[in-house]
Amino acid sequence: MSGRLDWDSANIVARKHVLSTLRETAYLTSLEAALVQSGRHMTVLRHLLAPPMSQDQFSLLCPRYVKSVEKTGRGMSPAVAGDVAACILEWRNRRITRWIDAQRQPRRVELEALIRSTAPLLSQQFVQTLRRNRLSAKQELEITTLLRRKGWTAKHGQLVSTLSDVPARHFLHKTRFATKTLPQEVDIACGLGGTVVLAMECKVTNDVTNSIKRINDILKKATAWQGHWGSFVQTAALLQGVVGYKDVSRLLAANVHVFWSHDLERFERWIDAHLTEAMPLTKAPQT
Missing domain, CATH: 3.40.1350.10 (Trna Endonuclease; Chain: A, domain 1)
Structure with a gap:
């Protein structure tokens, strides 16, 4: 049962992350400005690529990208944000971002399709992190309990x-x-x-x-x-x-x-x- 609850919770969080990134990047049309404000968007943006990439893989693609910005939320410099945005636009999954090539606003059905394809990828990552953190906390508790004893x-x-x-x-x-x-x-x-x-x-x-x-x-x-x-x-x-x-x-x-x-x-x-x-x-x- 806990596994199902973890997955359901991760799906909710993942969907919120995707929606937030879509809104703050003006539906992927203003990537550079959004990345100057916060690097947290990279967690979602890396999963919009074809194929989706890990932090290390994206670092090879774009050497100026710094992994720590995802965790800290620190904004990128305009120059770095420009390079990162260019890589994302070049390597994005065009099947789920068709409105960018058409130079128009996205349709609701297109946004739902993007969320449905991206949220499960993020959810899997979130569940693994959640379980790893939970077990790590248990390790720490066992050690401190042993020492107190x-x-x-x-x-x-x-x-x-x-x-x-x-x-x-x-x-x-x-x-x-x-x-x-x-x-x-x-x-x-x-x-x-x-x-x-x-x-x-x-x-x-x-x-x-x-x-x-x-x-x-x-x-x-x-x-x-x-x-x-x-x-x-x-x-x-x-x-x-x-x-x-x-x-x-x-x-x-x-x-x-x-x-x-x-x-x-x-x-x-x-x-x-x-x-x-x-x-x-x-x-x-x-x-």
């Missing part, structure tokens, strides 16, 4: 600028580590003592292609943390789903500790063995 203390903070911000047997959920450039968010930061912190990323993947993206994200963060903190910040990955063997090898080669959601006991044993500053779980009685 072992007597660890949750600590709050938006930015880890010194490693003393994460003392032994303390953890921070959804915080950021300072780096030489931009701070990088970490799912769970665990204080191991001796100014050593474990930065744990929780990743759920749907398929081997998705696995590459998730592992690349971990490696990017690990490189940034190591460059700034050296060996005082160790990186770990808690994995679940379909993960390519080569991707696991890449993590291990980069000195990232790999754990699996179905075997949290191994993580528990590891973290006990690597605590260098054991703190008492209760205070000693006063004499």
Whole structure:
């Protein structure tokens, strides 16, 4: 039943996204102006191409396109927006955008046909993201629950600028580590003592292609943390789903500790063995 509800919800959201992009681009006749205002429209526009393209595929088609604008909603510069708009118009699915070639306003039946063909493509992507985020949140909850059960203390903070911000047997959920450039968010930061912190990323993947993206994200963060903190910040990955063997090898080669959601006991044993500053779980009685 949850699968059907996810799909129905995703369809509603996808339809709203398509309608919003159609309206704000003046039914695809004012792409450049709309992209200057917000890059979020690219999620819909990429699915109007023939064939529909992923972010990476569109980046090859239009090198000036920056993937992050879809997530942040940041507007493009007029020059970049012009290049992106030109690529979209050239590669668009002409069968469902006939009014552009005819230089007229779209008919209602044409708009409905476009929505019917595009919304399911977006819905599939939204469902996969929804399930992945739900499972990732479950991973994080399982780790924080395990740490609390072992007597660890949750600590709050938006930015880890010194490693003393994460003392032994303390953890921070959804915080950021300072780096030489931009701070990088970490799912769970665990204080191991001796100014050593474990930065744990929780990743759920749907398929081997998705696995590459998730592992690349971990490696990017690990490189940034190591460059700034050296060996005082160790990186770990808690994995679940379909993960390519080569991707696991890449993590291990980069000195990232790999754990699996179905075997949290191994993580528990590891973290006990690597605590260098054991703190008492209760205070000693006063004499």
